[in-house]
Amino acid sequence: MALDLVKEKWSNAVAVVTIGALKDEGGTRSSVVRCGGEEGLPFLFAEGKTPHRPVIAMEVLDVEPDDWPQSLTSAIGPAIKNPVEWAVKCEKDYKADLICLRLAGAHPDAQNRPAEQLTKVVKDILQATTIPLILIGCGEDKRDNEILPLCSQAAKGERLLIGETVQANYKTLTASALADGHSIIAQSPIDINIAKQLNILISDMSMSIERIVINPTVGALGYGLEYAYSIMERARLAALSGDKMLGMPFICFVGYEAWRAKEAKASETEFPTWGKQLERGIAWEALTATTFLQAGADILVMRHPKAVELVRKHIDELMKE
């Protein structure tokens, strides 16, 4: 007897957010990335279409990272000292879908780099690469409010995905993104209510929901992964059931989370029974990423080229109907 699969009917689809603008759209990219648009739960193609496959953005820092383990930095090589070369490498060698530039050097406690240097990095990367760009500030509200509007202006028309806004600080960046035609990342601390509230607050400034991406904040494997997973799952279920204010694509900073995990960073001399550090780190990042794919992640921001390769293959497999 043939078995009929029970199919859920959903009333709403996730909004489609476009990142990057082609030349005839006012930008300089040779390709754009569209994400979101799911009409059902992840990879249940019988229930609803998934018009756009999940994408991988590779993280590039404007300054050489000082807290990344050697197993990670050595994989990128000398290019890690130069953000433009690093970005080109991500595009050419690692086939990243997008670049995610984090302006870590802007932080007042780090190098507190002057604004001109930061806008220059943004412009140089845009010039040297052809794929769309995600731009992240340093995470210090005051400094971000100062530099991100300048970077936003410098990249006017390029339709960046720019972030991050939080509930206590979203107005300045949203206003800049609105003026310069960029989309925005709305970050919430693993809290479905705050996620939705922030989306409402940003929409109240007349930013359309096709220009908002949710960063639900995630945790690495072993560090609250299941909690983050369940928040994403709940948000996505609400979105598919009709809640437009949660119906935006997700961006997950898995590289940032996974490489903070002790299991990814600890040396073999410390824990000889844990196996090779390099493999551990890659596996930790890849596993964290693939888990969040199941929760509905649309953009994965990753760090290690090998992990990126593994996850891309995995997405290829998952996308086969």
Place this chain on the structure above:
Amino acid sequence: MDKFKITFLPDNKTVEVEKGITLLSAAISAGIHINSSCGGDGVCGRCKVILKKGQAVSLPTGRISAEERKKGYHLSCLSVAQSDLEVEVPAESRLDSGTLAKDDAHMLRLKGIFSEPEDTDKGDSILGENIFIHSPLASKLYLDLPKPNLEDKISDLERLYRQIRSLQDLPVLQTGLSNIRRLGELLRSSDWKITATLGKRNGTTEIVILEPGDTSKRNFGFAFDIGTTTICGQLIDLNTKKILGTKAAYNKQASYGSDVITRIIFAQGTDGLEKLHHAVIDEMNLMIQELTRENNIDLNDVTCCLCAGNTTMMHLLLRVDPTYIRREPYVPTANFIPVVRAYEAGIKINPRGLLACVPGISSYVGGDITAGVLACGMDKTEKLSLLIDIGTNGEIVLGSKDWLIACAASAGPAFEGSGVTCGMRASRGAIQKVKINPETFEVTYSTILDTPASGVCGSGYIDAIAELLRAGIIDRGGKFDPKLIHRRIREGEYGREFVLAFKEGLGTTVDLIVNEMDIENIKRAKGAIYAASAMLVNHMGFGFNDLEQVYIGGGFGTYVDMPNAIFIGLLPDLPREKFVFVGNSSLVGARQILLSHEAIMDADEIAKKITYFELSVEPGYMDEYMASLFFPHTDLSKFPSVTGKKSSP
């Protein structure tokens, strides 16, 4: 042990205390009330005093600014005398003294804590129904007994019973030994003409008082609503059902903590229970004295007293240890309190007079709610109705004549003016209504009794927040727009703030402001009440739209601006005509019970019928609460009239 004399100004009262006693304790001993929300923990900063003469040492506190310190300000709960002292209690630290005059012409906005005679006359329910038969808790009966003779030689007591039964159908009668001891002599010395006061006591009728001659025309009783913040008392002529006067005063227990939990903790300390008990009965006795004096009534003609209040207040009134109310599984000592003699609880009326308490439902839903349900007639209607009593503890009752269910949500005292920077109770000088011009941000406001503003009460905060939202000064999360530059918007100690009224011309030492922390506190309070209402309605399988009537009660319910209360998400978005403001429904219910034995039985039925729904163990409550921490709500479709968003199907 050293002793110091401390003189409090401006009252000029002096008290001698042992070394080590805090100035706050000394003030209480001197009979001077100083505000204290935290019960002397040194965190609320409300008990500031100014040291004028002498030496005192204080523990360090962030609640006194450097400027204030220079002027000699101390927190009285953290300071002890090192010598004889002269201490001034500044205006902002003093409880507004005394009772509110009953015939003050401008009491409209105080309706909640001061029920006006016109809408409460003759014991009518607030819905205008007069459904209970007149049979007060204590009634007087004049008896002209036939003298005994050789043919009719039954005993004096049986003679008394026979005479009473010839007039009233009372199969069960009781008399105490002391009355029996007096009876023989009393009957003969009064020529067999006496007045008996019959009290309804726990299912029987007791001959409570025996007096010579006819005093039956003079029978009076008191109805009390004992709230955490406010006490209301009403003198009633039990024969005519007429209200002779109403008074409201602050519950002086507030000196020991602003919410029931702090007071329960205080009760566990040395003499704590005694102090709390006295704070409430002293206030009640004062009201009784004033109202009887104003009406030329002899205290001996006051034969009974009926109280409604939350469970903790009833325990403290009766000096019953409330400790177990706050310990799992939250069981009170008594919900159904038998009728006792008033003097046993320290209430000074006729020494043999009765004291009854409206039965409660659980530790956190008390007799005030039973009385409220009775007054609203919720137990008599087919209509599905909801009663929301907004207080420090928000209580919510849902149901109809067939069933009733209640829950309680800890809203905190923000709506009653505590825990907010410029908060005050709804009394003289409180900003009660606010309008903000969306273009110029200029403010117009009105105060209670139109006196210069000295603070902001709950309804003022509701208006202020709704107007700040409308003007775009704050966002739906309650945060100020950082880009706005205006003379009324500035950076304060606790985030950004908006000046409602500048101190110039007010006589206050500070500008009256609303800051982000205040907005956060109000957001939590309104979130708790809305979430609890939503949970309760949901739990029974209904939606807000199924409600046919919503009663809003509590000391401040009557003067809350309804559209604004919906705008900020305190009340559900329903057609305005479904809301009925009932003000102090607890006091109305207490009076009905005082006046009718039928209502007493009804109240017992209501208390037994109400199911208590414990929110704290409901897994969904926290979620609903978190979603309510937004103006008006994270789910905007729940407030279509506010957001223009249609309700989802």
